[in-house]
Amino acid sequence: MKKKVVVIGAGVAGIEAAAHLALMGYDVTILEKGERIGGHVLQWDRLFPTQRPASEIQDYLNQQIRNPNIRLIAQTCLIKNERNNEQFNLELSDGNVLTADAILVSTGFDLFDARIKEEYGYGIYDNVITSCDLEALFSSEKPITNAQGEPPSRVGFIHCVGSRDEKVGNTYCSQVCCVTAVKQAIEVREKLPRSEVFCFYMDMRMFGLRFEELYKESQEKWGVNFIRGRLSEASENLDGSILIKVEDTLAGRPLKMRVGLLVLMVGFVPSKGTLTIGKLLGLDFTPDGFLKPADEYIDGNSSNIPGIYLSGTCKAPKTIPDTLTDGRAAALAISEYLASTS
Amino acid sequence: MKKEGKRMVWPAYQKNIADDHYYYSRSCIRQNFYPGTEHTFLRILGQLNKDICDDPRHTTCTGIGYHTDVVPFETAMTVIARHFALMTGLGYENMITSCITSFGLYSEVLETWKEFPESEEKTREYLRKATGREFNIPKDLSHASDIIYKFRKEISALGTHRLTDIHTGRKLRAVEHIGCHYSKMFPSRGVGGAEFPCVLSGLIEEFGGEVVDYPERRLCCGFGFRQYFIKANRGFSVACSKKKFESMAPYEPELILTNCPGCFYFLDRWQYVISEMEGVLYGMRNQGIPVLTYEELAGLVLGYDPWDMGMQMHQIPVEPLLDKMGISYDPEAKYKGLKGLDLGVPLQPRQLAI
Amino acid sequence: MPDWGYQIHKDRQIDFDRNDRRLAQYIRKYEPTFKLCISCGACTATCSTGNLTEFYNIRRLNILLMRGEIDEIWSQISKCMFCGKCELVCPRGVSTRKVILLMKEGIQKIKENEQI
Numbered sequence: 001m002k003k004k005v006v007v008i009g010a011g012v013a014g015i016e017a018a019a020h021l022a023l024m025g026y027d028v029t030i031l032e033k034g035e036r037i038g039g040h041v042l043q044w045d046r047l048f049p050t051q052r053p054a055s056e057i058q059d060y061l062n063q064q065i066r067n068p069n070i071r072l073i074a075q076t077c078l079i080k081n082e083r084n085n086e087q088f089n090l091e092l093s094d095g096n097v098l099t100a101d102a103i104l105v106s107t108g109f110d111l112f113d114a115r116i117k118e119e120y121g122y123g124i125y126d127n128v129i130t131s132c133d134l135e136a137l138f139s140s141e142k143p144i145t146n147a148q149g150e151p152p153s154r155v156g157f158i159h160c161v162g163s164r165d166e167k168v169g170n171t172y173c174s175q176v177c178c179v180t181a182v183k184q185a186i187e188v189r190e191k192l193p194r195s196e197v198f199c200f201y202m203d204m205r206m207f208g209l210r211f212e213e214l215y216k217e218s219q220e221k222w223g224v225n226f227i228r229g230r231l232s233e234a235s236e237n238l239d240g241s242i243l244i245k246v247e248d249t250l251a252g253r254p255l256k257m258r259v260g261l262l263v264l265m266v267g268f269v270p271s272k273g274t275l276t277i278g279k280l281l282g283l284d285f286t287p288d289g290f291l292k293p294a295d296e297y298i299d300g301n302s303s304n305i306p307g308i309y310l311s312g313t314c315k316a317p318k319t320i321p322d323t324l325t326d327g328r329a330a331a332l333a334i335s336e337y338l339a340s341t342s
Numbered sequence: 343m344k345k346e347g348k349r350m351v352w353p354a355y356q357k358n359i360a361d362d363h364y365y366y367s368r369s370c371i372r373q374n375f376y377p378g379t380e381h382t383f384l385r386i387l388g389q390l391n392k393d394i395c396d397d398p399r400h401t402t403c404t405g406i407g408y409h410t411d412v413v414p415f416e417t418a419m420t421v422i423a424r425h426f427a428l429m430t431g432l433g434y435e436n437m438i439t440s441c442i443t444s445f446g447l448y449s450e451v452l453e454t455w456k457e458f459p460e461s462e463e464k465t466r467e468y469l470r471k472a473t474g475r476e477f478n479i480p481k482d483l484s485h486a487s488d489i490i491y492k493f494r495k496e497i498s499a500l501g502t503h504r505l506t507d508i509h510t511g512r513k514l515r516a517v518e519h520i521g522c523h524y525s526k527m528f529p530s531r532g533v534g535g536a537e538f539p540c541v542l543s544g545l546i547e548e549f550g551g552e553v554v555d556y557p558e559r560r561l562c563c564g565f566g567f568r569q570y571f572i573k574a575n576r577g578f579s580v581a582c583s584k585k586k587f588e589s590m591a592p593y594e595p596e597l598i599l600t601n602c603p604g605c606f607y608f609l610d611r612w613q614y615v616i617s618e619m620e621g622v623l624y625g626m627r628n629q630g631i632p633v634l635t636y637e638e639l640a641g642l643v644l645g646y647d648p649w650d651m652g653m654q655m656h657q658i659p660v661e662p663l664l665d666k667m668g669i670s671y672d673p674e675a676k677y678k679g680l681k682g683l684d685l686g687v688p689l690q691p692r693q694l695a696i
Numbered sequence: 697m698p699d700w701g702y703q704i705h706k707d708r709q710i711d712f713d714r715n716d717r718r719l720a721q722y723i724r725k726y727e728p729t730f731k732l733c734i735s736c737g738a739c740t741a742t743c744s745t746g747n748l749t750e751f752y753n754i755r756r757l758n759i760l761l762m763r764g765e766i767d768e769i770w771s772q773i774s775k776c777m778f779c780g781k782c783e784l785v786c787p788r789g790v791s792t793r794k795v796i797l798l799m800k801e802g803i804q805k806i807k808e809n810e811q812i
Contacts, residue, residue: 115350118537124347204734216788219731223724225762228735235557236343238592243557248710250735251759257712573701581705619704
């Protein structure tokens, strides 16, 4: 009889792992709390660093899941887990019970709720939006306007919103926001050639392949401006534009600037699903609230419980290529485990 | 601006405010510069039938000395412990401070004792040795503006006047200025927190006015302690207030509402200084922007006589505001003392119309 | 006027919206590599003027230029000896020497109310 693997979460990591487990001949069931597969990719228009349409990744995932060994159960959550020797008995929110020989947790991340940074005025000032809102605006193909319906003459991007900030309890870097800001800044300049674009950063973390080149392109070809300094507070002007106060740390002087639209680069936080499933299964957490692998260097996919594996952004912020790679690695780790059990 | 967005911030910062039986701790500078304001606070609480103890035995909280590095923290803690002892001795549990510096320092002391219980023990020992007194930690510590905020609906219901232009029915535009030590040190101790506090904006809205959010709303007034005590440093103090005035000017505010003795004093007096030094005037018709405390505003709503509240002590004349609100006053009585004696008329400033 | 014994301090904040940024636009136009500066400071590290005179920091002057703070640039820029070492060390290929020449030229034009 085929061994059974239950994957929790049908995002990038979960689907990639499921696809490879199915290829190896396992019986795979994916639980997804939402209606659709793909996770956060669904909310994105184009991807860094090459402006590749996110729909292509979506198409790839749709392709990957087409395997008779994979069964997707959408709009369903895990509510109870009982262990019976090497087997897991999983009770679902629809009342059904599944058995599994191994579990893969790929419950992902949530975007940081920018309202927590009260002083930035998200949800209060009309012209403060998040990177995700801007991406939705790109997808809608509507013209980019401020709340007053006019194209903004100046757009500001604020890096590290909800990241590297002990005030909100997040000490880590979310990795993808710097390069996303550069990507979005280019897109704004592309769509609004008469606008000025400013990125406010603490460090430019251009770690990935072609990221640094994109950064340079944004300066050279698109005239994007970069000011090193963290936003202290944003206020609303009489005309609805936003007044921002930063220190220009390279000039050593405080600086104020009016922007027509302010974009907050929201970082990663462990998703609600990651927190619930982690607690339900008895998994270890990192101090930041992500799920903790058994060994971060050489065994990044095992959890503290034999038979339960971790993959993707439930462990830490990651780019899409890294998440795909991690999904495949998890599939391999699970197959090795299943080969070793009766 | 989405007002509902601001309202979503507030529930996280709702603190408990006792509803009766208060021990009142006065402010050093308010009693001297604007002596009518604290009297007005006691009068309002009297009208609301609240029990409040105004104890002549209490002293300064040492805040000014503490913030200028003259008084060590141990001394400040012991002086404040004595106030708690006086309160305890009279059977009270709820402390109100009139001053924001006091509120900040009392809060700092209470938080210190919470974090470092040994410092509370030490303070008890010092107080015992010095005075033989014992104390209980207050059940509730509030600033006087918290109390007015708590009873804003009652005051509004008893009121005879509104914060609206009586001739047109238009809401009067008011800006609020919260003292830094009210909630910047401990956001959870201020109603509405530090970023969007509602202790004063709540009063303005309740009394019928319109709150204006201007960009430099959160900036300090520049009071500081060492800053204004040393004459040569006052240029920094006044520059702070000036930055605020310039930022609020386009909104044409008709009133600045404050809850800190220092902010009230500086925002009122610096308008005159700036007018003398630079010839720049804020507000309509060379009259400046009137600055009020929360008690004065509540007193006007309740129909108290402005001269009884000591509003002739303001640098910026309040008459334009009184006229708009339809409050009657006797211009002849402005510079008469409580017993009708002539106090003399102040010198006419060069720029500012009085 | 009474002697107050103090004066109202000038604001140190860079008021970006009020500043004159014509000079930065001028330099971007005639020396586009200027846009590529990432403020690494290699130029300042090697600059003989910056090492041996006070307040001359070419990395910082570039930033002030972009913010429109030209008075400080004007007070410092004549100290440059045009040795060109800054340009040799720049990792982004900014023609720093040309930028300095344009700074001097542009400020002169602004001071003389010429079109820039």
